[in-house]
Amino acid sequence: MAETPNRTPVTPDAPFLSIGFTSHALCTRCGSCIGVCPFDAIGQTPDRYPDLRPDKCTACELCGEVCPGAKLSYGDMAEQVFGKRFLDEGFDGRVRATYVGYATDEGLRNGGAGGGVVTALLAHLLNSGAVDGCLVTRMNPEQPWLGESFIARSVEDLRASQGSRYQIIPHNAIWAEVRKLKGRYALAALPCQVHGFRLLQKADPELAERIPIMIGLFCGGSLEPWLVTELLEARGIRPDEIRDFQFRGGEWPGRMQAILRDGSARPLHYSNYKDGAYNYFTALYMPERCQTCVDGSSEFSDLSVSDAWTRNTSGEYKFKSHSRILVRTDRGEKLLQGAVEGGALHVTDVSGDASYRTHKMQTKRKGATAPLRVERWKKQGRRVPEYDRPAPDASFRERLSERVVTALLTMGRRRGFRYPLIAFLTSRWAIPLIRLRLWLKKRKYARRA
Structure with missing residues (x-):
């Protein structure tokens, strides 16, 4: 150097x-x-x-x-993390055991997007002295429409990081602060940030050793920074009128809402997060590089966490306000075991339940659609990421679906298209569409039953 x-x-x-x-x-x-x-x-x-x-x-x-x-070489990264070279073990990647769980601290559980599991794991690391700080994100207190990274050094700090932030945040930039400080730190990261950290372990092992544990987050695609300001604009709210922005505020599974200066919550759409909002936004605000990402489960983290969306035959969630936990490495296993034994988490082993091995919406978005998009764009001469993981076999219907989704994403780059559409989809005029969506979903599960 x-x-x-x-x-x-x-x-x-x-x-x-x-x-x-x-x-x-x-x-x-x-x-x-x-x-x-x-x-x-x-x-x-x-x-x-x-x-x-x-x-x-x-x-x-x-x-x-x-x-x-x-x-990105998946073979190289698999060999680095797991000691064995392989290219593809399914959407969830290599998994030792699968659990669903929630934080035993009611405050952490209610404040988290999926039962407060990530926060509880990080709090356990802090309380046990395993780390001196946690590399997490929050909405900027001075500009609450923008997310930022920070180092949480206490459980109270971690509470400020609770909840999901579906917005581009260059989270690994926080390494620069770690370099200047003493101590050891835990990292909660999205798949691309996990990839960057694994590359850091080779490029600068001295810095990487300061981050001994990494919790991976599932990701269906981040959203452009201007999503929040456009949502506020659509609802007639100025950015300087808010003191916080919550991507999944209120009762689980939550909804996007602005917290005004007087402390009141202003919902920004009529459906909850799961039944429409995020699906609308990913179709209009997903960056191009997210559209070509084929890792939705943070395959190379020590353990990965996602919401436990699995439903029963009646269409009801099996575990509300829980998260699914995929244990991948020795460090991940030790972390989860310590958190459970220390009373920070309550978990149920669902390793034998096949319904917890995949996450259907993300499996389609990143496990099928994204690889097909990469393959097609490459043939067209467009610059795309180089992967050593081949695209899966696909039917005509799947290839057609990819083209339709890509066309919508391309149109979403134009404000003149996306803003009127998102203003409508998050307004009361879209309530009939929401009701239709919910009716179709109930009908689907009724047929299965």
Whole structure:
């Protein structure tokens, strides 16, 4: 690694830099390049892409080495994490055991998106002294329409991080703070951020050793930063009128709502999160790189957490306000066991229940549609991520579905299309559509029964 700045300024098209400087279409905006830079040579644009500071860049090449955007070898990563090379073990990846559970602390359980499991795991690590802080996210207190990363050093800090944030946040940029501090830290991360961290373990093992445990989050696709401000605009709310924004506020499964300065909650749509809102938004606000991501379950984390959406034959959720926990590594197993034995979590082993092995909506979005999109775009000559994982066999119907979804996502890049549509879909005029959706869902489960 170079110790002093280059005399010749580095330009953004230098081949050793992370891909975000030359292709926004391939940049995951995971923040890995920002966080790994030892010289603070990379900032962020307003849209959260990396921004080069040429006068500080030393051409150390670390940012390119930790970038998961342009190329990702699943075989290499599997060998690194599990000690065995393989390309594909299904959407959920390699799993030792599967559980559903919730935080035993009622405050944490009620404050979390899915039973407070991630917060309870992190709180256990803090309380047991295993880590000195947790790398998590929250909505910026000064600009509550934007998410940000921060280091939680207490359970009270963790409470501020509770709830999901379906917005692009370059979370791995927080590594830059870790580099300056002493201690050990736990990381809660999305799949692209998990990939960046595994690359960090090779590129800068000394820094990576400071983060001994990683909790992976399921992800169906992040959303562009301007989603929140457009939702507020559609409901006639100015950004300076809110003090917080909740992507899943209120009773489980939650709904998007603005918390106004007087403390009152203002719902921003009429359906709950699960029955429409997120599906609408991913169809209109999903970034291009998220559309080509094929990991929806954080396959290379120590353990992964998602909502437990599994329903019974009547269409009712088997476990409300619970999360599903997929244990992957020795460290993940030790963490879960310690949290349960320490009384932080209540869990049920569902490893033998086949209905918990997949997450159907995400399986379709990232396990089938995204690989087909990558394959088709590559044939068209478009820049796409390089994977060593082949696209699955697909029927004509599946290929047609991919084209329709892609067309909608492409139209969603245009404000003139997406804003009127989202204003309608989140208004009272869309209530009949919501009722129709719920009726069709009940009918489907009634037929199965």
